[in-house]
Amino acid sequence: MKKNEKTLQSNYLYRGRIVNLRIDRVELPNGKESEREVIEHAGAVGIVPVSSDNKIILVKQFRKALDQEIIEIPAGKLDPGENPADCAHRELQEEIGFKPGKLDFIFSCYTSPGFSNEIVYIYVARDLKESKIKCDDDEFITTLEVSLQEALHMIKNGVIKDSKTISGILALLLEGQDVGLPGRDGI
């Protein structure tokens, strides 16, 4: 049986700065019709920055969607047409004030495939050199440095609850354990 859902009609209810909302009328594989709510997003990057003394640099920022400050790896939305690696360089400088000497792609992931096309490209950054560029006007960020083991405990205790941060840190821990990190570029 054919598995795809044919779009019969597509209707944009909202086009915004971060997301668009689209409602698709679809034909299901069994011939019936249904509706799908789709949140369009330009995609993003998340970077695990590792300092020379093997600490991970995390950022703490207020997220309106959650109405709380949460701890994440540095991350940000792709500008239109921007290459993910360029975005990773830019976000690192904006959010933690460092430029990576070495930037390795680990994997990309869909964050919420049930309703959104958002994809996040995850990198590990090393050989960090100071290089600050200005933050977005509406971002207020503080940084913290933790060891990989401390980061693991923060996941365990629910202090770190961000999806891209959890998978980036777990991937780095696996690298340390030498069981074959899911990296494409030799990390």
Added chain:
Amino acid sequence: MKKNEKTLQSNYLYRGRIVNLRIDRVELPNGKESEREVIEHAGAVGIVPVSSDNKIILVKQFRKALDQEIIEIPAGKLDPGENPADCAHRELQEEIGFKPGKLDFIFSCYTSPGFSNEIVYIYVARDLKESKIKCDDDEFITTLEVSLQEALHMIKNGVIKDSKTISGILALLLEGQDVGLPGRDGI
């Protein structure tokens, strides 16, 4: 400096089956005003089911937001007021036709904190017993069984690209490596 963003006005543009879209007018920590687009979601569960011969059972399904079939751990949205563990039991029976003898919570994560409040509760399910309940009318799912090492290669090669699936599998790999899985309940 105070980091939270005070809501000045909140405006619902859409209330749907899966998501709501809300625009918040906020006062930033520096006193300026800005707008935040927020996608409200009821939350979800994702379960890594481990068979008696140590295979992971994955599901393949078409996701309209991505316009493609992708491979994920069994997962599903919480019904109103539903306990995440109950939801995990239900989704396992609906999607792969098994009931877990043992269900352990690993961690919960925010999938897209930049614009959504979606939280996913991740579990590992073991001692699986056959027990099929009917799927949702608009879900068309096939299952596949892979070893943990095969799953790791699928992440490495970009065959698995779903965020909750990647973090669930990496967490299970860490458990095997005995470096302290991020679990609260002794797994």
